[in-house]
Amino acid sequence: MKNYSLNELREMYLKFFESKMHLRAKSFPLVPHNDNSLLLINAGMAPLKPYFTGQEEPPRRRMTTCQKCIRTGDIENVGKTARHGTFFEMLGNFSFGDYFKEEAIEWAWEFVTKHLEIPVERLFATVYQDDEEAAEIWRNKIGLPNEKVIYMGKEDNFWEAGIDGPCGPCSEIYFDRGPEFGCDSPDCGVGCDCDRYMEFWNLVFTQFERHEDGTYTPLAQKNIDTGMGLERLAAMMQGVSSIFDVDTIKAIRDHVCQLAGVTYGENYKNDVSIRVITDHIRSVTFMAADGVLPSNEGRGYVMRRLLRRAVRHAKLLGIEGLFLKDLVKTVVDNSKHEYTELEDKYEYITKLLTVEEKNFNETIDRGLNILKAHIDEMKAEGKTVLDGKACFTLSDTYGFPIDLTHEILEEQGLKADEEGFKVEMDAQRQKARDARGGSKYMGADETIFNQMDSTMKTTFVGYDKLETTGTLEVLANDEELLEAAGCGDSIYVVISETPFYAESGGQAGDTGLITTATGKAVVSDTTKVIGGKFAHHAQVVEGSIEKGQSATFTVENVSxxxxxxxxxxxxxxxxxxxxxxxxxxxxxxxxxxxxxxxxxxxxxxxxxxxxxxxxxxxxxxxxxxxxxxxxxxxxxxxxxxxxxxxxxxxxxxxxxxxxxxxxxxxxxxxxxxxxxxxxxxxxxxxxxxxxxxxxxxxxxxxxxxxxxxxQTMENSLNEVSALVKAKKTEVVKKVESMTIELKNLEKENEKLKAEIAASKAGALTEQAKTINGIKVLVSQIDELDMNDLKNMGDSLKDQLQDGVVLLMSHVADKVNLVAMATPSAVEKGVHCGQIISAVAGVVGGKGGGRPNMAQAGGKDASKIKEAITVAETTINAQLNA
Incomplete structure (x- = not known):
């Protein structure tokens, strides 16, 4: 077979379907639009869902795309095998109620055999077991012998998504790679788990509507949705064993090897890391170009996880320093012809990935320290398994995949609680699923706008005029389409031409008036809704308005x-x-x-x-x-x-x-x-x-x-001027003078407070009791903040020489607690942290600290006397232990 480059194959495919009157569309961004069922686009048909359901009119009934996609369901297997990857390109041709099975099959066969020139004898087709129509096309129109048309069950050859929505049977085209890829079983054939027979093109015939009760009804509009992985096709045409050997991906793989100073294919462990980096740098580069930012949620978390896996595997290969920016250039150079955004955003992509890489390098070091602390604690306590929550925190916060945590623990003769980790991970995934919403086919809940005529669109004419006259075509509320609306009713008004700008591109929707011969409605907002329609959010304020009436639409000019x-x-x-x-x-x-x-x-x-x-x-x-x-x-x-x-x-x-x-x-x-x-x-x-x-x-x-x-700033300046009794032009000088004066007064106040504290401290030392040779002073001194309380504690401790001090202060609505002990008191058993912990609980607080010093805060001043008793009891117990 001819050896075509990946970029050549993409162009051949798109041009072929252009010749079949398909609209060639650029790849949609990886971030889904108006689809909360997906974090990232994962199939060629995903951005086209509204066209398949008939909720929106497609730009043409036939389309073809090469869609960039990301799937992360098998992320843990990426690198471990030569088949798995997260980023891929999906070739597809689509029909929205135009052609159906016969054309889809005939054109697929024409492209495969006439343009790619794949030998017919190496091709097979599968069909759904009940789809005799497709089987007859393969046998009678294409001429495939019976033994090359294989019937498969629902699991393999019937496509459906979610609990309801369009679905239908599939027909897949397989390529026989040769017996050298087989399993030598006498039963080996299409559908075998070995690598000999490779499915490379899936033709989906969307002809049914699945209902929530599990029943199926025929669709009024039958559609075609095909998908062919470009990387898989390239591997097949180039005669290589995996996607990592395809020309554009191999260029990245070779660059990784160059940076690491290793050779691909010599060491399995190194090959795993090389494949991880090669795949993940493609993913994060394309994600960055489409505006995804690393974060701890949603698609940002996917990006961060991929990037961190790449960096970790680089460390395993011995790659030093910041390296992602070098690989980005290779990714861009190999894909910029089709994806011009890569070159347009090159500077930004490299900056973003480098900052995230740098941050992770710092984070992973902190993570290693935290894991070391866990290991030390486990050994001290005689534990052998690190709990799942700690493992998950290392993964979620510090980017440590569970396998890395497990590997480091294993070196110390310890284990990770992988089941506990899985529970935490499942909980996070469920939270993410809940945040995205349901799994309906469109990925968004249906609204009243889904019931409107899908062929109707709104044309915006408000660039040049702020008032137009037109017919009220649709009136509705949240529950139903309306014939009329009366005073006080909140409604949506949809027409085919409007001067009102609908919210988009970050610009708010217009407000204004809708006036008819019988009533008036105030428009509070204008938004774009499904199918290219503009919805005027309005409330009838006078009379009533009716569907079909002539109305004047007037945009509020000042706003x-x-x-x-x-x-x-x-x-x-x-x-x-x-x-x-x-x-x-x-x-x-x-x-x-x-x-x-x-x-x-x-x-x-x-x-x-x-x-x-x-x-x-x-x-x-x-x-x-x-x-x-x-x-x-x-x-x-x-x-x-x-x-x-x-x-x-x-x-x-x-x-x-x-x-x-x-x-x-x-x-x-x-x-x-x-x-x-x-x-x-x-x-x-x-x-x-x-x-x-x-x-x-x-x-x-x-x-x-x-x-x-x-004006607001001017008014504030006038108020300040009056308060400080100065002209506006002299306010700054006056405030500076007052600030200096205030600082001097604060210093003087602190000095006086220190003198008073010293005086009080002198009197307090006489109240100290002696227990086992240690002087113990527990006292309440109100209206002291924590800083003043600590200063007094230091002074008393110094005066006692051999002693322990516990001070409590009720200030405002809080209770401040401080405990301090001399070295001699600590040697005899005093532990300030334990004292504070016991006392803080009495006054409704928490706290702790070291043996020689601790502090806490509380909320219940009414319990101070009880707290004093607890403090004395605790100290007495420590000194008599």
């Missing part, structure tokens, strides 16, 4: 302008951040409304005061320059040539909207904007904070919001 000011300012802000802070800055989210703007961006430390000043000044400079804002629609490739910034993880069509602010800022954006930056008025940063690992947030105001902010 739209304020929102547009904030939106245009975010574009200037992003550009200024990249100029002042660095080119790695990427938008990680935004939220703009009439009151303020919030901009999240990728950065790994707090911005300095000087950086914030520069950013703010640069944005205001561009506002004052009065840059003309131009907006054009153009092909996405043309937009890229202009250097237009795109949003992380956003799926763009072939035609995009480019917002250009005087050639200073060029971004892809579907939001509403001003015509000139001067209309922003002014820009003021309110705050800069961290919101997640590697993500910072700036909040700011513009226009009228900024004027309100400045």
């Amino acid at each position: 739209r302008m304020d929102t547009s000011r904030n939106h245009s300012a975010t574009h200037l802000l992003q550009k200024a951040l990249r100029e002042v802070v660095g080119g790695h800055i990427e938008q990680a989210g935004s939220n703009v409304n009439k009151d303020r703007l919030r901009f999240d961006f990728t950065h790994f430390e707090a911005l300095t005061h000087e950086q914030l000043e520069k950013v703010e000044a640069l944005v205001n400079e561009k506002i004052l320059e009065g840059l003309t804002i131009t907006i054009k629609e153009m092909p996405i490739d043309e937009a890229r040539k202009l250097g237009a910034m795109a949003l992380f993880g956003e799926k763009y069509g072939q035609t995009v909207r480019v917002v250009n602010m005087g050639d200073y800022s060029v971004e892809l954006c579907g939001g509403t904007h001003l015509q000139n930056t001067a209309a922003i008025g002014t820009f003021k940063i309110i705050s800069e904070t961290g919101v997640a690992a590697g993500v910072r947030r700036i909040e700011a105001v513009t226009g009228r919001g900024a004027l309100h902010f400045y």
Whole structure:
């Protein structure tokens, strides 16, 4: 067979189905859109679910994609075998109610035999045991002999997801790799567990609807969903034994070997680590490019786990220093032709992964110390098994996979409670599943919008006008579609054309009025709902409105302008951040409304005061320059040539909207904007904070919001001026003077308090009792904070020379406790930590400490006298033990 590269095979496949009138679409991002059943896209059909169900109209009835996917169900086996991986590309051709079995099978056979030129004698087909229709196509249309059409059961050849939804039989194409890959069993054939017969293309005929009661009914719209793993196909065509030998993946594998100074195939343990790193660096690179950030939850946890596994295996191979950034370049170089986002985000990807790698290097050292402490404690207590909760904490918090913990314990003759660890892990997985929601086919609960006509879409015309007239096509509430709505009713209004902007891209939805001849409704929000529709969230405030009536839709102009000011300012802000802070800055989210703007961006430390000043000044400079804002629609490739910034993880069509602010800022954006930056008025940063690992947030105001902010600050300055009795221009000097005076008074106060404490201490020493040669002083001194109490305890201890002191103080609503002992008292059995532990429990607190010093806090001052008795009893018992 011809030896095609992986990239050649991808292109051949997509071009072939383009020739069959399929729309060729770019891969969707790995982060699912409007699907809470998935953390990450795991199949070619996953992003296309709405088209299969008919809830949304596809851009074309035939589509073809090469979809990037991640599956982590077998993550523990990645590396241990040459078959398992987490990242892969899925080739697929899809029909949404267009062609069906005959075309799907014929085209698959044509591509495999005519274009790939795979020998017919090495090919087999399987069909579902009850799908005689597919079997007849293989035999009569394709010409496969009976013995090459194999019937399989439901487990192998029937596809369904979840408890309900579209499903159907499958037909799979197998390749005979040759007897050298077989098991030598006389029964060896398609379906055998050995490596001889390899399934490489699955054709799913979605023709039934499964119901929750387990019954099936035919679908009105029959669909085709095929999937073929690109890496598996490449391995087959290149005549290699595993995906790790495929050209693009082998390039990464060889780079790993070069960094480690080892040779692949010589040592199984090394090969495991090489395969882990090779696979995982592909996954985390693509995840980073789609905006996933390492974290301890959800898809961020998946990314962190993969990255940390790669780093740990690098350590096992002896790779020193930060190495991920070197491998990222190899991943990008081998995949950037199809996935241009890898090259676009290269600087950001390397920065993100390097920071996480560096952090983990520090974390793993702390984890090793914690595990060592556990081992020391186990040996001291005679234990041989580390409990599951401790194992899970090491894994979850410090990135120690259970096998690493087990390995280190084994070296010490100890074991890990792997069953207990599994219980903790299952609990976390269940928590993650609960957070994602149910497992319905669409991955989202059905709403009233699912009942609306799927062919109806809303066209937004509000870029150019704020008022239109149209027919009220759909009225609804949360439960049902309506014919009419009366005064006070809260409803959704859906029409085919609207000037109201629906919330998207971080911009809030428009507000305004809907007016008919019989009533009026106030729109409080506008949102995008399923199937490309806009829902106007409204309440009828006058009369009533009816479906089919003519209505005037009027956007609230002042709010739209304020929102547009904030939106245009975010574009200037992003550009200024990249100029002042660095080119790695990427938008990680935004939220703009009439009151303020919030901009999240990728950065790994707090911005300095000087950086914030520069950013703010640069944005205001561009506002004052009065840059003309131009907006054009153009092909996405043309937009890229202009250097237009795109949003992380956003799926763009072939035609995009480019917002250009005087050639200073060029971004892809579907939001509403001003015509000139001067209309922003002014820009003021309110705050800069961290919101997640590697993500910072700036909040700011513009226009009228900024004027309100400045007025509020002016009012505050007036109040301060009046309080300190100084002119506004002299407030700073006056406050500085008062601060110095206050510090001097505080010093004087501390001095007086120390003198009073010393005086009290002198009197208190006379109250000390002597027990077994040790002076014991237990006393209550109110209105002393913990610091003053400790100072007095030190003074009393020094005066007693051989003694133990316990002081209690009731201050505000708290009880402060301090115990101190001299070395001679400790030698005779005094333990302050134990004394405090016993006493704190009486006053409703907790505490402890060392033998010579301990402290605690309590809440119940009414029990102080009882606590004094407990203290005296405890000390007496220690000294007479």
